[in-house]
Amino acid sequence: xxxxxQSSDTREKPAGGKKKPPxxxxxxxxxxxxxxxxxVFAEQxxxxxxxxxxxxxxxxxxxxxxxxxxxxxxxxxxxLRTFLTELWDGYxxxxxxxxxxxxxxxxxxxxxxREIDRHRSAVAIYQKESKHLVAQTRFEYLVESQQRFxxxxxxxxxxxxxxxxxxxDLDIRLAYRFVRDTVWVAASWYRPGGGxxxxxxxxxxxxxxxxxxxxxT
Amino acid sequence: xxxxxQSSDTREKPAGGKKKPPxxxxxxxxxxxxxxxxxVFAEQxxxxxxxxxxxxxxxxxxxxxxxxxxxxxxxxxxxLRTFLTELWDGYxxxxxxxxxxxxxxxxxxxxxxREIDRHRSAVAIYQKESKHLVAQTRFEYLVESQQRFxxxxxxxxxxxxxxxxxxxDLDIRLAYRFVRDTVWVAASWYRPGGGxxxxxxxxxxxxxxxxxxxxxT
DNA sequence: CACCTTCCCTAACAAGTGTTTGGTAGATTA
DNA sequence: TAATCTACCAAACACTTGTTAGGGAAGGTG
Numbered sequence: 336x337x338x339x340x341q342s343s344d345t346r347e348k349p350a351g352g353k354k355k356p357p358x359x360x361x362x363x364x365x366x367x368x369x370x371x372x373x374x375v376f377a378e379q380x381x382x383x384x385x386x387x388x389x390x391x392x393x394x395x396x397x398x399x400x401x402x403x404x405x406x407x408x409x410x411x412x413x414x415l416r417t418f419l420t421e422l423w424d425g426y427x428x429x430x431x432x433x434x435x436x437x438x439x440x441x442x443x444x445x446x447x448x449r450e451i452d453r454h455r456s457a458v459a460i461y462q463k464e465s466k467h468l469v470a471q472t473r474f475e476y477l478v479e480s481q482q483r484f485x486x487x488x489x490x491x492x493x494x495x496x497x498x499x500x501x502x503x504d505l506d507i508r509l510a511y512r513f514v515r516d517t518v519w520v521a522a523s524w525y526r527p528g529g530g531x532x533x534x535x536x537x538x539x540x541x542x543x544x545x546x547x548x549x550x551x552t
Numbered sequence: 553x554x555x556x557x558q559s560s561d562t563r564e565k566p567a568g569g570k571k572k573p574p575x576x577x578x579x580x581x582x583x584x585x586x587x588x589x590x591x592v593f594a595e596q597x598x599x600x601x602x603x604x605x606x607x608x609x610x611x612x613x614x615x616x617x618x619x620x621x622x623x624x625x626x627x628x629x630x631x632l633r634t635f636l637t638e639l640w641d642g643y644x645x646x647x648x649x650x651x652x653x654x655x656x657x658x659x660x661x662x663x664x665x666r667e668i669d670r671h672r673s674a675v676a677i678y679q680k681e682s683k684h685l686v687a688q689t690r691f692e693y694l695v696e697s698q699q700r701f702x703x704x705x706x707x708x709x710x711x712x713x714x715x716x717x718x719x720x721d722l723d724i725r726l727a728y729r730f731v732r733d734t735v736w737v738a739a740s741w742y743r744p745g746g747g748x749x750x751x752x753x754x755x756x757x758x759x760x761x762x763x764x765x766x767x768x769t
Numbered sequence: 770c771a772c773c774t775t776c777c778c779t780a781a782c783a784a785g786t787g788t789t790t791g792g793t794a795g796a797t798t799a
Numbered sequence: 800t801a802a803t804c805t806a807c808c809a810a811a812c813a814c815t816t817g818t819t820a821g822g823g824a825a826g827g828t829g
Contacts, residue, residue: 361775364775364776380597380684398779398819401818402777464597466740500767509757510765512738512741517733542722543730602787613809616806618788620806
């Protein structure tokens with residue numbers, strides 16, 4: 336990351352002039368470019384992806400990206416933030432519904448696979464990069480999201496144990512990581528239009544998580 | 553990667569002289585440096601890790617690494633190759649034993665957690681980077697390993713279905729990915745000496761995978 | 770027509786990258 | 800003591816990186 340750019344957030348705002356920046360890229364084009372960037376990030380990894388590769392995929396030159404975004408990191412942030420916002424829209428509507436613990440778990444898993452279907456690249460990026468990113472203040476919202484995520488799942492699992500629908504002899508934190516991981520790693524191999532709908536994959540996963548793969552004796 | 557180094561693999565071999573390279577680094581020091589490098593790779597990601605960071609962690613300067621290794625990529629390769637070699641040592645002894653499908657699955661899972669315990673960093677690197685690396689001819693052995701891996705697991709699962717110990721109503725390829733992922737993602741959060749031994753984690757995971765997390769009705 | 774806006778290009782920059790070359794302190798061997 | 804070997808340092812190299820500055824073509828609007 337060259338150019339330390341110490342000029343204390345110098346952007347537009349000519350000290351009392353117009354409020355908007357001098358240039359106004361269209362949101363449609365931004366979104367289009369973000370989708371392209373997300374695909375490259377997901378495929379090659381964030382650090383291995385140069386702005387020139389993104390520009391190539393978009394059919395333009397590297398410098399031209401800076402008409403729409405003010406840094407490579409901004410693209411990453413916008414991709415992840417958009418994904419998390421939509422994810423929590425879905426989760427919140429599930430969590431606020433009057434469901435039993437088992438139904439809540441089923442709904443959360445199904446909703447997760449739908450999000451993977453919609454934001455495949457963003458999920459892949461999130462999984463690979465979030466661990467390093469949380470160290471930066473710019474990406475602190477990732478930590479907050481992770482904590483809400485953990486709380487939602489742990490609460491559901493604990494409620495299930497209390498109600499007698501989930502086994503009480505399991506380490507609940509281990510079970511949490513188990514469920515969480517089994518769901519989200521699917522983004523690494525899932526391809527939309529591959530014969531399985533998100534709902535169908537969710538059903539099979541739930542069947543394994545809830546009842547196991549062994550035959551009942 | 554600067555320096556195109558077009559000189560057609562020019563390294564030692566002075567056209568008929570001594571067989572060994574002019575310098576001979578000790579294998580002990582190599583191993584030590586590789587362990588350090590693996591930790592940094594795992595924590596920061598391969599591409600985000602500069603040779604200067606590795607050198608820092610090792611208490612030396614960047615150029616000094618090139619006395620022991622001939623490139624950053626060589627370090628990565630040796631780390632992954634060492635890990636896979638030891639992994640298959642364990643797997644092969646399990647697969648050649650006269651075990652039923654359920655016992656084979658249990659042994660494979662347990663062995664996997666032992667390898668995670670031993671090669672935590674290498675496993676983390678493998679998971680993050682292998683997807684991009686397989687494109688390079690230098691890392692083709694990763695593909696071969698993945699194919700053996702898949703075959704071993706699929707065979708075991710199919711044998712279990714035939715023998716009536718695993719459920720026949722599951723998509724077997726989905727079940728394979730399910731079991732594979734649940735095991736290996738543990739490397740992302742597992743820390744040795746964290747209260748759980750590899751065997752204990754294996755038992756809990758197997759309990760969930762085989763019997764599910766719901767209470768039997 | 771002139772004017773403005775949107776979108777991209779050309780060309781460069783400074784910092785960071787993996788790597789090489791030559792040298793050298795210290796131990797080991799002859 | 801001299802020669803040799805091991806393991807490192809110091810300094811540079813060629814190249815890549817994210818980013819910027821200025822300019823210009825196309826289209827719409829007054």
